[in-house]
Amino acid sequence: MTSTFRPLPSLAEARAERVPGLRLQQLRRATLEAREAFVAGGPVAAVATCDLITFPYPTQFAFSGAALSPAPYVMMTNRMQVVQFMEDGERRTLLFNPSDYERGYAAPFYRSLRERYGNFVSDKVMSTRHGSVQSHLAALGLTPEDVDYLAFDHLHIQDVRGWLGGDGTSAYFPRAKLLVQRAEWEGARNLHPMQEVWYVPNGTAGVPEDRVILLDGDVWLGPGAAILSTPGHTLGNMSLAVATDREVFVVSENGVATESYTPLQSGIPGVRSFAEHMGLEVVLNGNTREHSLDQYSSMVVEKLFAGPSMVEGAYVNFHPSSLLTTSILAPGLSPTVVLPAPNFGDVRPSATARRAA
Template sequence: MSQSPAFRPIPLLAEARAEPLPGPRLQKLRRAALQAREQFTQQGPVAAVATCDLITFPYPALFAFSGAALSPAPYVMMTNRMQVVQFVDGLGARRTLLFNPSDYERGQAAPFYRSLRERYGAFVSDKVMSTRHGTVQSHLASLGLTPADVDYIAFDHLHIQDLRGWLGGDGVPPYFPRARLLVQRAEWEMVKDLHPMQAVWFVPGGADVPAERVVLLDGDTWLGQGAAILSTPGHTRGNMSLAVATSRDVFIVSENGVSTESYTPLLSAIPGVRRFAEHMGWEVVLNGNTREDSLEQYSSMVVEKLFAGPSSVEPTFVNFHPSSLLTASMLAPGLSPTIVLPAPNFGDVRPSEATRRAA
């Protein structure tokens, strides 16, 4: 395991996180997020980004808005999405990152979704409660990319992920011959020895991949022009967010919230959410399926909110794009998003130079 020499740390947020008390730490993070955003945008825009829908799936309504949403439906519907990001790194090379390339077929082995499938059966699970929009493989082909074009893969956290199909391991050949996993050291150490309250969300053995395919990150990391990974702990200990700058704006991707209104709950039209936020005095509402560190998750969402800034399309909402997006469905009455921002797409994704020469 080794750090790519083309990456570099973003020190401002780490310095703020060193504050031991949670209240003062949040105030320091507010200031640091704005300063880090300004430095980030000065580097220029990313080369290209494409957003690809993978699968719409059920998720407990109790978790989506930390119990705030009022609906008889037990589940919200969410659409898992992958971002294909191309950036020029510190060595001048154009790199391709897949952020949240979920292998959702293998992900069904996570105990939570395995038991859900056993409860409802294959037909209801696959034909009624889920909608497949495309696979990682099919989306890459439609963008003109081959597996050899991918330099890195990363996930905001490792819930429901089985990495072996992409990186190899446990007798499975790797689909991506060159790609390395970018993961926070805290997440990687955690997934190797899970607490029983964590294990329900993780695929058994899903992280058993060759060590040389893993790049451990220690906090906020500048990947290249217009692309960064922010450490946003709380949802899991090693949770992280993708930050991307285009020529128009900055956006953030993670699963700390299930919609942009998670960051502006007073604007939410979902029954119960605004009243809950007003009663609690909260400026964000957590995606709360885990309680490893809710104070940290709240602070991380404030960082995301300030780093992203307002949407250029709907300035009253934050330019946050969930990795799993709250999706309107007849199966979830009263749980439709107040607004859905246009999916992030920018520039032209293209194959690597080596692939084009080979063609």
């Protein structure tokens, strides 16, 4: 399998501007041009959204300290998108954020959380498992052989060895290649001390080089499917963009809720007043803040590329990969609005995989 990906227009040139304020101005114009071309390219073949696990996340990070609540944690639901698009006349299958959450517990932040609260509270009270990557694929009628590509918005809490092989682990997906920004891959393999708490130790170790496709910026995968380079939350953060015949969805973890992109519409105590006081049009998911100016600009790119929701026009059609979720454990921290998850078309098995079998 060879890929014929191409860049989205205009965005790379805008990102080349060195002055952050000027770069943001240029990105606003470039994003609208790229979106127009993307939509004109036609819709994606299919996309399905699958809930994986609901888990705790520090309130102070979720809205960059803006949310006012005594609860130390918000609850978020990690979700996977199964995207099918046409490439060289063949239907390809991409899994976006196929989190192997059992392996993800090894990340120092969540390992210490489990040590503090114990397995019972961690597994039965503070988290809810909705399904695994394997069970969701089976429910959609797909086998591991059907999957062509894997991608994550970033590699926090991810261990890809179970999917791709590495360090003596056999690969669950025999054909899939990982799409990852070069900066994210190199950074995850050479962690700074301030990054380590969010990464699974050796989570990429031993993965064969031929299972990894390194990206340098935005990538147009095929009609209706693209990867946007959205650095800031991490150096190689990226977002999924999917076009249907009616709208564009954008998915990442730059924001924890749709209202992160329209904070003046937020009913969460503190968020609106914080945005008004600081003059912000977006509110960052701020646990690492590797490059806050870039993350802010990336969220503006996501906001403009997605456009308004067809369901709730006052909100942006942004869908967090880890969605703020209502919980009695997090008073005052329920999302103001939850948009219908990205779903379109019919996911079906790959003819390429069937021929190979």
